[in-house]
Amino acid sequence: MADLMDLARAAAEKAYAPYSGFRVGCALETAAGGRFTGVNVENASYGLTLCAERSAVCQAVSAEGPGLRIARVAVICLGHEFPPCGACRQMLAEFALTGGATEVTFLKDGRLVMRTLAELLPEAFQLA
Numbered sequence: 001m002a003d004l005m006d007l008a009r010a011a012a013e014k015a016y017a018p019y020s021g022f023r024v025g026c027a028l029e030t031a032a033g034g035r036f037t038g039v040n041v042e043n044a045s046y047g048l049t050l051c052a053e054r055s056a057v058c059q060a061v062s063a064e065g066p067g068l069r070i071a072r073v074a075v076i077c078l079g080h081e082f083p084p085c086g087a088c089r090q091m092l093a094e095f096a097l098t099g100g101a102t103e104v105t106f107l108k109d110g111r112l113v114m115r116t117l118a119e120l121l122p123e124a125f126q127l128a
């Protein structure tokens, strides 16, 4: 079975990023074992741009329904390094494992690093 990061890297090749040139791919695995990918989809009206992580979440929810939980996430940008942006962290938090235990892997200084979502987004917003 392909590594989650390999899936993310392959997905990034399909990104639609004519404005920034940042081709981002995301792959996630759900608690049910489903695997889904997403890419960033930019728009001439820049603010409408959709990040790869949120794109992957939409794919997963569309396939598994509202009860899905995200177990693991991998994200990569071809030629650049960054962790998920704040908006994506919040969207991942909506479907994270209990306590924010979802594992998020990304590249930093040329190495893969893993953080839990709770580490990336402590005290995430939620409707009490």
Ligand code: THU
Residues within 6 Å of the ligand: 017, 020, 022, 024, 039, 040, 041, 042, 049, 050, 051, 052, 053, 083, 084, 085, 088
């Ligand atoms: N981008 C993502 O896909 N994920 C992130 O977490 C941060 C940024 C995309 C959005 C835009 O198309 C490009 O990267 C540059 O910001």
